[in-house]
Amino acid sequence: MTTIDEWERLVSAALVGTDRRPRPDLLGQAAAHTVGARAGQRLHRGEPLPAAPAEEQPPVPRAAGERVARILDGEHPRLLAEWLEAAAGRGYRLPAKLVPRVLDHGTRDRSLRSSIGVLAGARGRWLASLNEAWGYLLEEATTYAPPPGPEAEASPGDEGDEAVAVHPLWEFGTRGDRLSFFRGLRAATPVKARALLLQSWDKEAPEDRAAFVNALADGLSMADEPFLEDALDDRRREVRSQAADLLTRLPESRLGRRMSERAARCLRVFGERLHVEPPVSCDAAMERDGVRSRAPAGTGQRSWWLQQVVAHTPLTFWTGHFGLSAKQIVALNTGDWAREIRLGWERAAVLQNDPTWARALFAVEPLSDLLAVLPPAERADRAAELVNDQPVDGQLIMMLGGLPAPWGPALAKAVMEKIVDTAGRQPWNLAELVRLAGERVDPAMHEMTARLSDEPPVQEVAATLRFRFDMHEELRP
Numbered sequence: 221m222t223t224i225d226e227w228e229r230l231v232s233a234a235l236v237g238t239d240r241r242p243r244p245d246l247l248g249q250a251a252a253h254t255v256g257a258r259a260g261q262r263l264h265r266g267e268p269l270p271a272a273p274a275e276e277q278p279p280v281p282r283a284a285g286e287r288v289a290r291i292l293d294g295e296h297p298r299l300l301a302e303w304l305e306a307a308a309g310r311g312y313r314l315p316a317k318l319v320p321r322v323l324d325h326g327t328r329d330r331s332l333r334s335s336i337g338v339l340a341g342a343r344g345r346w347l348a349s350l351n352e353a354w355g356y357l358l359e360e361a362t363t364y365a366p367p368p369g370p371e372a373e374a375s376p377g378d379e380g381d382e383a384v385a386v387h388p389l390w391e392f393g394t395r396g397d398r399l400s401f402f403r404g405l406r407a408a409t410p411v412k413a414r415a416l417l418l419q420s421w422d423k424e425a426p427e428d429r430a431a432f433v434n435a436l437a438d439g440l441s442m443a444d445e446p447f448l449e450d451a452l453d454d455r456r457r458e459v460r461s462q463a464a465d466l467l468t469r470l471p472e473s474r475l476g477r478r479m480s481e482r483a484a485r486c487l488r489v490f491g492e493r494l495h496v497e498p499p500v501s502c503d504a505a506m507e508r509d510g511v512r513s514r515a516p517a518g519t520g521q522r523s524w525w526l527q528q529v530v531a532h533t534p535l536t537f538w539t540g541h542f543g544l545s546a547k548q549i550v551a552l553n554t555g556d557w558a559r560e561i562r563l564g565w566e567r568a569a570v571l572q573n574d575p576t577w578a579r580a581l582f583a584v585e586p587l588s589d590l591l592a593v594l595p596p597a598e599r600a601d602r603a604a605e606l607v608n609d610q611p612v613d614g615q616l617i618m619m620l621g622g623l624p625a626p627w628g629p630a631l632a633k634a635v636m637e638k639i640v641d642t643a644g645r646q647p648w649n650l651a652e653l654v655r656l657a658g659e660r661v662d663p664a665m666h667e668m669t670a671r672l673s674d675e676p677p678v679q680e681v682a683a684t685l686r687f688r689f690d691m692h693e694e695l696r697p
Contacts, residue, residue: 226253272346277313277338284694285315292321296687298659300325302625304335306695311363313341320347323354330356337361337396361396390416395428403435410439414447430458433466440466445473452508464510464532469572471534475509480541482506483533486526487561489542489552496557498526523560530564535574546580569593586615588622600627604634612642617652626662635661636672636681643675650677658684663692 230250233243243249279285284307291300304322307314314322319340326336337360340348348357389401406413417432424432433451436444444466451463452475467475488495499506502513502525510532515524538549554561562585569577570589578593586606591599603623610616620635627635635657642650658681661669666685672678 269350270346273342275313275341275343277311277341279315280307280312281694284312284691285318287691287694288314289318292318292325296684298655299684299688299691301329301332301335302659302688303691304332304339306692308335308338310695310697312339312695314339314344316343319344323347323351323357326356327353333357333360334396337394338363359395361394361400363397363400386416386419390420398428399431399435402432403438406435406438410441411443413439414444418447426454426456426459429454430456430462433459433462437466437469440469442470442472445470449474452510460508461510465571468510468532468534468568471536475532476534476537478505478509479529479533480537482529483537484541486529489544493553493555494557494561496526496554496561498522498557498560499529523557526557527560527564527567530561531567531571533564533568535565535568535572535577546577547583550577550580550584566590586619588619591619591623596628599623600631604630607631607634607638612638612646612649612653617656620653620656620660623660625660627657627660628662629665632657632661632665632669636669636678639677639681640673640675643673643677647677654680655684657681659688661685663688 230243230246230253233246234250280288284303288300288303288307291297291303322332322336323340323344326333333356336344337357340357344354344357345362348354387401389397393401402413402417405416414436421429429451433448436448448463448467452460452467454460454463464475467473468479470476482499486497486499499522502511502521506525506529507513511525511528513521513525515521535546538544539546542549544552550562550565562581565577566581566585566587566589568574569581570593573593575594575598578590581587582590582594582602586602591603594602603619606619607616623631635653639650639653639657642653654677661681663685666682666689669685670679670682672682
């Protein structure tokens with residue numbers, strides 16, 4: 221009997237079970253077979269791996285390294301993203317022994333990758349070159365790009381897209397380095413950033429083109445309109461979609477005018493009611509302008525087209541076309557198409573960053589996306605009002621979950637008062653609100669929070685805030 225035949229018999233017995241096919245000491249025989257097979261193999265001479273490059277970034281302070289190790293071990297694991305972002309912002313690198321564990325987190329959570337790209341250091345990139353699962357690191361920015369120097373500043377009358385000198389980081393950097401550099405240049409000199417992009421546009425990978433178009437949002441103006449109009453013909457859908465979203469923010473753009481013409485045919489005012497006629501088809505011109513023809517499951521085709529037309533129509537069109545304010549328009553009776561119209565306006569308010577429309581729509585449906593459009597002080601006040609007036613339920617948690625940290629005094633006070641009030645009546649209903657408060661309230665408020673109440677949920681929030689406070693203090697130089 222050959223070795224292969226014997227191995228197949230062992231596998232067969234394992235598959236059907238030893239009750240049906242008795243095989244004494246099955247596992248022992250399999251182990252002996254495996255050792256015997258390996259013993260017959262010849263060793264091959266291996267080549268030593270190249271040494272990891274020397275590190276140039278400073279390591280995180282010792283206390284900070286010990287704290288992130290505790291986070292990785294399960295102590296406040298939801299704070300990992302905050303620690304990574306704070307440490308990366310200071311240009312630190314991780315302790316070498318923690319790099320593999322953090323790289324593993326990056327394989328599962330893409331949102332961590334930009335921070336890991338900075339923190340992994342030279343050793344992390346060396347490891348990523350040896351492990352395909354960590355290969356994402358090689359595309360991330362190694363540092364936060366410094367602001368462009370004086371040579372990148374626009375000169376008087378610089379309004380064209382003339383050729384600009386190519387920076388080495390732009391020519392030879394990773395995908396993340398190039399995007400970070402482009403964002404920095406765009407923030408400082410929008411004209412030169414667009415000119416630089418035009419020089420290499422035809423050579424860019426499709427996914428990179430979409431990211432660069434998205435970066436044009438900073439400093440967006442009508443000077444970008446010709447480039448974005450051309451991008452509507454790109455082969456990649458993500459590029460076309462990003463371009464359409466940005467053109468929607470330019471009311472005088474050609475796309476804005478085309479969408480306004482479509483919207484005028486779809487919606488008309490009769491007294492206090494909107495008469496709605498959704499598009500009957502989605503032609504090639506509509507698709508080019510960012511309207512997707514295929515509706516999601518459970519959504520009618522015409523409903524889907526109507527929602528997208530409304531979402532990409534400049535909001536200034538509606539007030540001028542109807543002669544009404546945003547608040548008055550939102551209050552109109554839209555009949556059977558109310559949901560599609562409202563979703564379209566909500567999307568438009570976010571895309572166009574219009575606080576007037578966001579304010580009017582938030583009064584009808586309190587969404588965190590709409591709150592984000594409002595000025596910070598007003599955002600906090602409106603969120604606090606909602607916390608005061610609404611019980612702890614899924615809608616409240618979703619709204620609060622969409623608000624970025626840190627929460628200031630007004631919102632923090634409202635949330636903590638809600639926790640104290642609910643702790644005495646429905647403590648089982650507080651788990652997610654307590655976690656959110658601990659992660660979003662300004663950590664400098666930890667002492668004040670601890671004094672509010674002896675209730676366990678309040679003390680849990682205070683303990684998390686103290687952990688975050690110490691976490692940030694340890695990262696200071």
